[in-house]
Structure formats: C-alpha cells, structure tokens
Amino acid sequence: GGGGGGGGTPQPPTVEFVDDRKSSLHICGEVSLWVRREGDVRQPCSVYYQTVDGTARVGRHYTHSAGKLFFAENQTRTEVKVKIQDPHHDCVRQERTFFIVLSGTQPDTAVLGRKQQCAVSIFND
Numbered sequence: 076g077g078g079g080g081g082g083g084t085p086q087p088p089t090v091e092f093v094d095d096r097k098s099s100l101h102i103c104g105e106v107s108l109w110v111r112r113e114g115d116v117r118q119p120c121s122v123y124y125q126t127v128d129g130t131a132r133v134g135r136h137y138t139h140s141a142g143k144l145f146f147a148e149n150q151t152r153t154e155v156k157v158k159i160q161d162p163h164h165d166c167v168r169q170e171r172t173f174f175i176v177l178s179g180t181q182p183d184t185a186v187l188g189r190k191q192q193c194a195v196s197i198f199n200d
Contacts, residue, residue, distance in 0.1 A: 085114060086114035086115060087114050087115060087184050087186055088112055088114045088115050088116060088118070088120050088146075088180075088184065088185040088186070089114045089186055089188045090110060090112050090120065090122045090177065090185055090186070090187055090188060091187060091189060091190040091191060092109070092111075092175075092191075092192070092193040093109040093110070093111050094108070094109070094190070094193065095192065095193050096194050096196070097193060097195045097196070098195075098196045098197075098198075099159065099195065099198075104158070104159065105156045105157060105158045106156070106157050106159055106197075107155070107156050108155045108156075108175060108193050109152055109153075109154055110124075110144055110153050112150070112152070112153075115184075116146070116148075117148060117149065118148065118182070118184075119145065119147055120146045120181065120182065121144060121145045121146065121180070122143070122144050122177050122180045122181075122185070122187070123141070123142070123143050123177070123178050123179040124141065124142060124143075124155055124175055124176065124178075125139075125140070125175070125176055126140050126141065126157060126175050126176075127173065127174045127175075127192075129171070129172035129173045129174055129194065130172050131171035131172055131173040131195075131197060132171075134160075135160065136159070136160055136171050136173070136197060137158065137159050137173055137197070138157065138158040138160065140155070140156075140157045140158070140175075155175060157175065159197055169198065170196050170197070170198040171197050172194050172195065172197075173194075173197075174192050174193065174194055174195070175195065176191065176192045177191045177192065178191075
C-alpha cells in the first residue's frame with residue numbers, strides 16, 4: 076500500500092525514535108533504541124541525544140549517555156545504546172524508568188518528529 080506523494084519539494088528530514096517506549100526485563104548489559112529519519116534523506120544529518128533520570132537513577136540503575144547520532148546520505152536508521160547497571164548491584168524490584176531525549180538537529184532543515192523522547196523501563200523480579 077500507501078500512495079506516493081505528489082511532486083514538488085520533498086518533505087524536510089524528520090528525525091525521531093521508532094518506538095517511544097521500551098521495556099527491558101532482567102536486562103544486563105545494554106538496551107538498544109532505534110532512531111529513524113524520514114522525508115528528504117539525501118543529505119547527511121545529525122541529532123543530539125542524552126539520558127534523563129525518571130524513577131531510575133543515573134549511576135545506580137543505568138549509565139549516563141549523551142552524544143551525537145549521525146545519518147549518512149540516504150541512511151534512514153541509526154541506533155542508540157545505553158548501559159544498564161548490573162541488576163544484582165541494586166535489585167530493581169519495582170519498575171524503574173529513565174528517558175532518552177533527542178534535540179538539536181543539524182542542519183537546521185532537519186526537524187524532530189513527535190517521538191522526541193523514549194521512556195525505557197527496567198525491572199527485575
């Protein structure tokens with residue numbers, strides 16, 4: 076399905092998370108999140124990301140991560156990885172959540188989509 080858009084100028088590149096929620100049960104190691112780019116993908120583009128505490132605390136439940144994601148010409152997806160602390164270090168008996176937030180697209184022609192943040196839930200029963 077899905078018809079094509081008419082001619083004219085292509086849509087500006089839009090960058091957002093593929094999913095705005097991610098749950099990780101009994102996780103050890105890291106969680107991976109996909110960021111996608113839609114619209115005009117002919118030019119390289121970048122976006123900043125950073126982790127933000129929710130009920131999960133940095134250094135206790137997960138490792139702070141911040142940086143820049145790059146999309147090459149015609150690349151439509153890239154991945155963010157965040158390290159989750161060893162659950163035995165502090166048993167996560169209840170669900171804990173932290174967020175990864177996108178900001179600051181470059182070039183200015185690129186815009187953020189609706190899913191500018193992803194809530195990551197970690198728990199260990």
